[in-house]
C-alpha cells in the first residue's frame with residue numbers, strides 16, 4: 523500500500539470486496555476531480571506486483587463521511603506476541619497483559635493491520651532490545667514500529683519519512699504513547715555513516731533497492747537490518763541484492779504473500 527503515494531492522495535483503505543469476492547482498495551483524494559494519470563499509475567502498481575489491472579470506479583464522498591466510515595471498521599486488536607493496537611478513540615480493554623499501542627492512523631500507513639507491519643513487529647520482538655546503537659525506523663508512517671521499539675526497551679529511536687503528513691501523524695502518535703524518538707522529514711541519506719544498530723525498513727522492494735547503498739552505509743558493522751514489504755514473488759531478487767550490498771541474509775518469515783528478511787551488516 524505504501525506504493526500508492528500518488529499525487530494528492532489522502533488515504534488508502536483495504537477492505538473485503540462488497541460483492542464478497544477478493545479485496546477492494548479504496549483510494550481517497552482531497553479533490554472533487556481525480557488527479558491526472560491516477561488510473562494509469564494504479565494499473566502500473568498492480569502490474570509491477572504481478573496482478574492484472576484492477577476494475578476502477580470513481581465517486582465523490584464528503585471528507586467526514588469517509589473518516590467516520592473508516593473509523594467504524596477499526597477497533598483494537600492484538601499485534602505480535604506483546605502488543606495490542608488500540609485506536610485513540612477507544613479505551614484500552616481491561617484484563618489484558620498486552621502492552622497497548624495507541625494509534626490514530628490518520629492518513630499515514632501503519633495501523634498494524636497489514637501483514638508487512640505484523641511481520642516487522644514479530645521480528646522486532648524476537649530481536650529484543652540487545653542491539654547496540656540507535657534504532658532507525660525508515661519510512662515510519664504512523665510511527666507504530668518506533669513506538670513498539672521504545673516499549674520493548676530500545677532507548678534511542680530515530681524515525682523518518684519522506685511524507686510530511688505522515689511525520690505529522692507520527693509525531694502525534696509518539697506523543698500519545700509517551701515514546702521518545704527523534705523524528706524528521708527525510709530519508710536514509712540524512713543519517714551519519716556507521717551509526718545505526720538496528721534498522722526497521724517496511725518499504726517496498728523497489729524502494730529498498732533504491733536505498734540499499736545508503737542503508738549499508740548508515741549501519742554499524744554487525745548491525746541488524748529488518749526488511750519488510752517484500753512480496754514472495756520478489757524475495758529471491760531482493761535477497762540477492764541485499765547480500766550484494768554487504769549483508770548476511772538470515773531467516774525469513776512469511777505471512778500471506780509477504781515476506782520479511784533479517785540481515786546482518788558485514789564488517790565494512
Ligand code: SAH
Nearest residue numbers: 524631632639661662663683684685709724
Ligand atoms: N513503518 C510503518 C509504515 C510503513 S509504510 C509500518 O511498518 O507499518 C512505508 C512508509 O515509507 C510510508 O509512510 C512512506 O511514505 C515511506 N517512504 C516511502 N519511500 C520512502 C523513502 N525513500 N524514504 C523514507 N520513507 C519512505
